[in-house]
Amino acid sequence: MTASPPPSARRPRIGVLMPAGKVVEHDKVLTHTHGDPEKATSLFTNIGDCFVYESSLRILDYADMQPIYAGENSKPSDAYVEKLNQLDYIFLRGSNYINTNGKWDAITALLERTRVPVMAFGIGVQTPDNSEEYVNESTKRFLQLVADRSHSIAIRGALSQKALKSIGISNVRIIGCPTVFRHRQPTLKLKRVESSEIGDLGFTLRRKTHGSMTLQRYLMRCLSEQFRMRIFCAGELEEKQLYYAARGQFKNSPDRFDAAVRTLIEENWFYGPSDPLIDLYKSSLSVFEAVQDFEAGLKEMDAVTGFRLHGNLLALANNVPALYVTYDTRTREFVQTLGIPSIDIRQMDRFSFRKAWDNANFDLFERSYAVRFRELKAFLEENDMPHRLETGEPALVAAE
Secondary structure, eight states: OOBOOOSSSSOOEEEEESOOSEEETTTEEEOTTTTOHHHHTTSOOOHHHHHHHHHHHHHBOOSEEEEEOOOTTOOOOHHHHHHHTTSSEEEEESSSOBSTTOOOHHHHHHHHTOOSOEEEEEEOBOOOTTOOOOOOHHHHHHHHHHHHHSSOEEESSHHHHHHHHTTTOOOEEEOOOGGGGTTOOSOOOOOOOOGGGOOEEEEEEOOOOTTOHHHHHHHHHHHHTTSEEEEEESSOHHHHHHHHHHTTOSTTHHHHHHHHHHHHHHTTSSOSTTOHHHHHHHHHEEEOSBHHHHHHHHHTOSEEEESOHHHHHHHHHTTOOEEEEEOSHHHHHHHHHHTOOEEEGGGOTTOOHHHHHHTOOHHHHHHHHHHHHHHHHHHHHHTTOOBOOBOSSOOOOOOO
């Protein structure tokens, strides 16, 4: 298979708004706390954001990349603005940027001083159920600038399309998220496994999910009794502290472990110092500070489930089937866009994981993936964003 050639012989120089993590070896992303347990347990970093960032860089074909920041109290110099004007384009890393809490004034003011195209790469809406309010004035102004500076905007799904249409933006393409396309192939073929054949099960934890803390506890406890379960932590500070302390990576590891346990007891996550969930954490909890390490862990699983949108998606990108648990407009929009099997927390009163798993239709996901891949390719090419997407015959994702 061969990748599409760039529009010109010169590979572009690009900028990225809202980068996540630090980039090494051109397109590999680490968290900002990589290799530093002390920092990792005091600074929250969601490695899911790093998944999107790294996947975007893997898809794009570029010579070099510049991260772009703009603080509310800073005034970028004319020299800095002119440096940005030497870029071929700027893109906004995919995330939940369509919301009523955005603070974009400083970035918008900076971009208004530039002349280069600005593209949004897989953004989505985050709003309460049944709300018709999608953006504040700061977000509206920023998104309209992006729409004016690009041929099209790549978005998560139909709800995001509706939100943008409400502010007069209709030049969109629905792609889902760059993470699922990180291996750049036009089709995926998931490994099929019956629930009775699952040996290693990954559970993607999102402890601070409103209305589902007890449910997550229950699922982890029950599933760990039926499968060899591994809990994938995306950034929770207390979990990281337990993980590193259990491995003696602090000077006072026993005290740090006990302190994290006390915090989680106070938050009613652990039901006292003898809670069996503590032992489950000791045996099954995993923490990663590099995207490729997280990905390698997922590849070892026969199946994945849980509450992390991007953790589950990274499994699917590597041919590992994943059953989503949806709990808000964001996750519901996402599984609808990509046809991902899911169970909603509103329908889990008499839930059977084995039945839900065996009834899951992964054929729909595979078909939806191929459709969204074509939309992604069209988005990149109509915006003159050279890419490394494959264009040959379908093949299975191979370990790189």
